[in-house]
Every structure is written in C-alpha cells, then in structure tokens.
Amino acid sequence: MSSNGQICFDEDYLIENPIIGDVETCQKKIKNFQDELNIGTLVSKPASFDFHKNLQSLKRFTQELRPYL
Numbered sequence: 001m002s003s004n005g006q007i008c009f010d011e012d013y014l015i016e017n018p019i020i021g022d023v024e025t026c027q028k029k030i031k032n033f034q035d036e037l038n039i040g041t042l043v044s045k046p047a048s049f050d051f052h053k054n055l056q057s058l059k060r061f062t063q064e065l066r067p068y069l
Contacts, residue, residue, distance in 0.1 A: 018047075023064050030069060042069075 019029045033039060044061060046054035 019044075023068070026065055027068055030065075 017029070017033075019026050021029070030042060033042070044058060046057040048054050048057070
C-alpha cells in the first residue's frame, strides 16, 4: 500500500473506497478520508458513461453534500 501522501492516487484504494450512498453516508466517508489522509480537497469523478447522469451527480453533490463539509 502507498504512503498516506500517495494513497489517494492508488487505483486499488480508490476502487475499494468509493463515495456512494445517501448524503449522511457520503458525509461520513468523506470525513473518514479527511481524518485518515489529512486532506482538504476532494476531486470528484462520476463513474457513469452518461454525461447527463454525471452532471446530475455533480449538481447533487454541490447542492446536497458540499455545504455540510
């Protein structure tokens, strides 16, 4: 496994730790990342091949999740 400075770029770690769920679940996952990795920035990459689904996911993140982080 990579050091904490490199783990957020580790493909296996990213695949094993997706941020998926309701607002409360996602908040907890992000908080765990912040605590574990000491990060202050989150890069989001929606996983759908459908542009409109990705756009909807990013809008929901901005409206429903980001204000509480």
